[in-house]
Amino acid sequence: MNLFEKQASEFIGRHIGANEEEAAQMLRTIGASSLDELIGKTIPASIRDKEGLSLPGPISEHQYLIELKQVAARNKVFKSYIGQGYYDTIVPSVILRSLFENPGWYTQYTPYQAEIAQGRLESLLNFQTMVADLTALPLANASLLDEGTAAAEAMTMFFNLKNKDHDHVTTPKFFVDSNIFSQTKDILLTRSLPLGIQLVEGDYRKAVIDGSYFGAIVQYPASDGAVEDHRQFIQQVHASNAYVVMATDLLALTLLTPPGELGADVAVGNSQRLGVPMGFGGPHAAFFAAKDDFKRSIPGRIIGVSIDAQGNRALRMALQTREQHIKREKATSNICTAQALLANMSAMYAVYHGGAGLTNIAKRTSLLARTLSHEMGELGYNNLNSSYFDTVKIKVSDAAAIRRLAEARGMNFRYYDEAYIGITLDETTTQQDVLNILGVFHEAAGSHLVTATFEVEDDTLDNIPSSLTRVSEFLTHPVFNTHHSESEMMRYMKSLENKDLSLNTSMISLGSCTMKLNAATELIPVSWPEFGGLHPFAPADQWQGYQQIISELENALSEITGFAATSLQPNSGAQGEYAGLLAIRAYHAAHKEAHRDVMLIPISAHGTNPASAVMAGMKVVVVKSDDEGHIDVADLKAKAEQYKENLAGLMVTYPSTHGVFEESIKDICKAIHDNGGLVYMDGANMNAQVGLTSPGFIGADVCHLNLHKTFAIPHGGGGPGMGPICVNEKLKPYLPSHVSRDNASQNGAGTKVHAVSAAPYGSASILLISYAYIRLLGAEGLTRSTKYAILNANYMKARLEKYYKILYSGSNGTCAHEFIVDLRPFKTSAGIEAEDVAKRLMDYGFHAPTLSFPVPGTIMIEPTESEDKGELDRFCDALIAIHEEIVQIEEGKADKVDNALKNAPHTQHVICADQWSHAYSRTQAAFPLTYLKDNKFWPSVGRVNNTHGDRNLICTCEPTSSYELA
Numbered sequence: 001m002n003l004f005e006k007q008a009s010e011f012i013g014r015h016i017g018a019n020e021e022e023a024a025q026m027l028r029t030i031g032a033s034s035l036d037e038l039i040g041k042t043i044p045a046s047i048r049d050k051e052g053l054s055l056p057g058p059i060s061e062h063q064y065l066i067e068l069k070q071v072a073a074r075n076k077v078f079k080s081y082i083g084q085g086y087y088d089t090i091v092p093s094v095i096l097r098s099l100f101e102n103p104g105w106y107t108q109y110t111p112y113q114a115e116i117a118q119g120r121l122e123s124l125l126n127f128q129t130m131v132a133d134l135t136a137l138p139l140a141n142a143s144l145l146d147e148g149t150a151a152a153e154a155m156t157m158f159f160n161l162k163n164k165d166h167d168h169v170t171t172p173k174f175f176v177d178s179n180i181f182s183q184t185k186d187i188l189l190t191r192s193l194p195l196g197i198q199l200v201e202g203d204y205r206k207a208v209i210d211g212s213y214f215g216a217i218v219q220y221p222a223s224d225g226a227v228e229d230h231r232q233f234i235q236q237v238h239a240s241n242a243y244v245v246m247a248t249d250l251l252a253l254t255l256l257t258p259p260g261e262l263g264a265d266v267a268v269g270n271s272q273r274l275g276v277p278m279g280f281g282g283p284h285a286a287f288f289a290a291k292d293d294f295k296r297s298i299p300g301r302i303i304g305v306s307i308d309a310q311g312n313r314a315l316r317m318a319l320q321t322r323e324q325h326i327k328r329e330k331a332t333s334n335i336c337t338a339q340a341l342l343a344n345m346s347a348m349y350a351v352y353h354g355g356a357g358l359t360n361i362a363k364r365t366s367l368l369a370r371t372l373s374h375e376m377g378e379l380g381y382n383n384l385n386s387s388y389f390d391t392v393k394i395k396v397s398d399a400a401a402i403r404r405l406a407e408a409r410g411m412n413f414r415y416y417d418e419a420y421i422g423i424t425l426d427e428t429t430t431q432q433d434v435l436n437i438l439g440v441f442h443e444a445a446g447s448h449l450v451t452a453t454f455e456v457e458d459d460t461l462d463n464i465p466s467s468l469t470r471v472s473e474f475l476t477h478p479v480f481n482t483h484h485s486e487s488e489m490m491r492y493m494k495s496l497e498n499k500d501l502s503l504n505t506s507m508i509s510l511g512s513c514t515m516k517l518n519a520a521t522e523l524i525p526v527s528w529p530e531f532g533g534l535h536p537f538a539p540a541d542q543w544q545g546y547q548q549i550i551s552e553l554e555n556a557l558s559e560i561t562g563f564a565a566t567s568l569q570p571n572s573g574a575q576g577e578y579a580g581l582l583a584i585r586a587y588h589a590a591h592k593e594a595h596r597d598v599m600l601i602p603i604s605a606h607g608t609n610p611a612s613a614v615m616a617g618m619k620v621v622v623v624k625s626d627d628e629g630h631i632d633v634a635d636l637k638a639k640a641e642q643y644k645e646n647l648a649g650l651m652v653t654y655p656s657t658h659g660v661f662e663e664s665i666k667d668i669c670k671a672i673h674d675n676g677g678l679v680y681m682d683g684a685n686m687n688a689q690v691g692l693t694s695p696g697f698i699g700a701d702v703c704h705l706n707l708h709k710t711f712a713i714p715h716g717g718g719g720p721g722m723g724p725i726c727v728n729e730k731l732k733p734y735l736p737s738h739v740s741r742d743n744a745s746q747n748g749a750g751t752k753v754h755a756v757s758a759a760p761y762g763s764a765s766i767l768l769i770s771y772a773y774i775r776l777l778g779a780e781g782l783t784r785s786t787k788y789a790i791l792n793a794n795y796m797k798a799r800l801e802k803y804y805k806i807l808y809s810g811s812n813g814t815c816a817h818e819f820i821v822d823l824r825p826f827k828t829s830a831g832i833e834a835e836d837v838a839k840r841l842m843d844y845g846f847h848a849p850t851l852s853f854p855v856p857g858t859i860m861i862e863p864t865e866s867e868d869k870g871e872l873d874r875f876c877d878a879l880i881a882i883h884e885e886i887v888q889i890e891e892g893k894a895d896k897v898d899n900a901l902k903n904a905p906h907t908q909h910v911i912c913a914d915q916w917s918h919a920y921s922r923t924q925a926a927f928p929l930t931y932l933k934d935n936k937f938w939p940s941v942g943r944v945n946n947t948h949g950d951r952n953l954i955c956t957c958e959p960t961s962s963y964e965l966a
């Protein structure tokens with residue numbers, strides 16, 4: 001390799017932690033003579049593809065950014081007046097720098113380990129409070145994926161509440177007001193079909209809601225901008241014992257009577273315009289707020305208040321409502337990854353501006369809309385809505401001519417058809433912008449003299465009727481009224497960041513979650529305006545840069561998975577599962593076998609698999625595992641045979657959730673195909689396959705990829721993520737379509753798959769991260785990463801197996817990219833549970849591995865390729881030291897109750913308290929190993945009491961007094 005080739009591949013050595021010398025030492029510990037020998041022992045020869053992905057070679061970070069700037073220049077960032085759920089916004093620089101672009105925030109994991117996640121839990125509680133206040137509904141979750149899917153979640157929640165028995169549906173109808181966003185309608189259609197929900201579309205003012213309806217949706221302000229009073233309609237729906245969801249706009253709600261006060265049961269929407277770039281469709285945090293009655297059925301994660309072991313206030317994910325997917329086939333939603341990082345951004349935007357600041361932004365926007373409406377009227381274009389917030393809708397004689405003039409001046413309007421145009425203003429709109437808009441219409445009329453009279457007083461907002469003017473207070477909590485100076489704001493975000501353990505502190509070895517490096521170069525372009533400033537429904541000639549990234553990424557992912565085509569639409573792994581299952585469903589329907597609805601799912605599968613299958617209208621049949629943790633092939637074959645008439649397929653994770661490459665996988669795929677089914681591969685463990693084998697090569701028909709695992713998108717404390725699906729030729733016609741694109745698959749009547757996400761390419765702007773990952777590593781680096789992920793896992797396994805029992809290995813005694821450590825024996829020998837080990841690891845400066853999945857009482861370790869030997873050793877040393885602490889208990893040298901594990905984690909307050917009554921020393925508690933002297937992370941609260949929080953469910957900010965330490 002010459003110097004220039006070396007430069008091109010230098011990122012490989014930066015992404016992969018271990019250098020060659022370390023790798024050699026690690027191989028010696030494992031007992032393998034070379035990396036290739038280890039890989040040969042680990043991946044069964046029958047599924048080993050020839051090496052050499054057909055992808056470009058690596059590129060240096062510097063060169064990549066230069067090239068990407070050229071691609072970015074192919075995007076044209078017009079002033080967007082399209083509206084329809086996506087608005088330009090000003091991201092406060094302090095939030096951009098301290099949160100969005102800060103690894104202390106974006107490399108966080110989902111806050112399962114609450115004691116080292118209090119910062120983001122606090123911020124998510126602020127988000128919930130903000131949403132609850134603005135909607136005037138008492139309960140809000142910590143984000144959903146997008147507005148369209150949030151509306152669908154409300155619909156299915158209502159459906160399930162009213163129709164407990166899906167075989168005997170008594171109230172099948174859901175009313176959809178015509179004046180809601182078209183992308184939301186598209187998703188409601190997708191979600192309704194498999195469940196047998198009947199959508200009835202019409203004008204809510206004329207609707208007759210009887211006992212056959214379980215619910216209804218209206219939009220407020222409506223899709224075309226109208227602000228209307230839905231009180232009477234809501235009463236009518238309630239009179240029939242049905243529920244109402246209002247899709248709404250948080251900024252507008254600072255001025256409008258909120259949904260809760262109008263009587264709505266649920267409010268959903270997108271918090272994007274509160275300080276999150278449009279990003280060509282995402283990522284943004286959708287919100288979901290509900291009346292108290294829904295607290296046990298609300299989808300997504302909810303943050304709640306509890307206390308810790310010392311009685312101090314402590315936050316955690318509220319258990320009883322947490323994560324529907326844990327209920328597997330009984331779940332009513334498959335949401336797992338959501339949009340935590342973006343929820344935090346929006347919450348911080350509200351913290352920074354406060355209630356009064358948000359109201360001023362809303363008034364300014366509305367006042368300019370009013371001026372625009374008035375001046376358009378003077379020109380003879382009457383606003384069709386007399387009540388509106390930010391949107392002017394007009395009738396024109398020649399929309400195409402207006403469009404030409406507007407686009408020539410760098411503006412996008414919304415074009416309903418040849419006759420109607422919508423113009424939606426936002427926080428960024430200035431008086432000059434309004435003049436520019438008016439200039440288009442003046443020019444169309446042949447005049448060039450543009451004038452307007454601008455009102456600047458907010459008491460002239462007569463475009464909002466008094467019956468719908470907000471009078472109730474909101475965002476009164478001190479957190480929204482304190483941090484308004486930049487110094488305060490910067491320190492507030494830093495103080496929260498300090499409470500959270502992220503990848504910039506130490507490795508987060510979460511099995512199944514692949515917490516690898518999220519390289520700065522991969523992330524930098526996400527905040528470039530050429531990518532952040534695009535509306536997802538902008539005309540195609542304005543997003544040529546995105547088009548290039550999208551098609552190159554689709555091709556690369558198809559190559560990596562061994563498939564024919566890729567859809568980048570699903571915006572989480574679980575959404576990918578759902579989209580993949582819909583493809584299977586549509587395939588069977590197109591082959592006149594719509595009755596095929598049985599999905600086989602191994603018992604070890606992630607909860608989202610059965611949850612997605614049920615949402616796709618399938619019946620779940622569980623396949624057993626054998627004692628080795630492998631799929632019980634005999635049971636699988638018997639079930640495939642038993643259900644052959646109705647078999648839709650199999651969902652299988654590979655390598656298995658137990659961290660093993662099952663040798664029988666080809667046989668398994670064949671058994672499914674022989675019985676008429678298709679194979680869905682859950683690609684969550686793709687980090688063990690890239691470049692060495694692939695779902696297509698193995699024999700699957702479709703897979704999803706978690707780009708936020710294998711392809712370097714950060715987890716953001718619980719989202720964003722992306723879950724594209726890759727399919728073979730058979731399923732290519734059944735990829736999701738989108739109402740905003742003319743890409744409806746040519747696949748015959750009744751089998752078209754509608755949208756699964758609100759935007760056509762899901763959370764498009766973060767696709768840049770995975771694109772960069774693939775470009776920077778190139779074919780060679782991608783394959784090497786997989787090998788090192790397997791090397792690192794086997795090295796840790798080799799070090800730890802002298803102390804702990806490791807569950808499940810392949811036939812040569814190796815694991816894949818992760819492995820399971822059995823902690824169950826310590827329950828009897830020392831009274832120590834897996835949770836105690838997880839909490840004790842915090843004292844050693846580490847986040848626990850995946851706890852009790854897929855096997856209760858265990859931890860699953862996945863180091864990834866990005867950790868070097870030093871970090872792997874520190875983690876192993878910590879677990880070995882913990883083992884010694886357990887031995888001390890077993891031998892009676894440490895107390896069974898008062899020991900460092902049971903009392904973990906130890907906070908600074910506990911260690912520095914004047915009183916210390918434990919049988920072990922403070923040093924043993926907080927500095928058990930020497931490396932901690934250099935890098936000590938302090939959990940900010942002691943062990944969190946889950947039961948207390950669940951008994952007293954509080955999901956919004958409480959009075960400040962409760963924050964004081966006991």
Ligand SMILES: Cc1ncc(COP(=O)(O)O)c(C=O)c1O
Binds near residue numbers: 512609
């Ligand atoms: C095996 C497996 N499948 C599916 C999922 C769901 O992915 P997401 O959280 O992106 O919805 C996960 C998430 O951790 C997983 O581990």
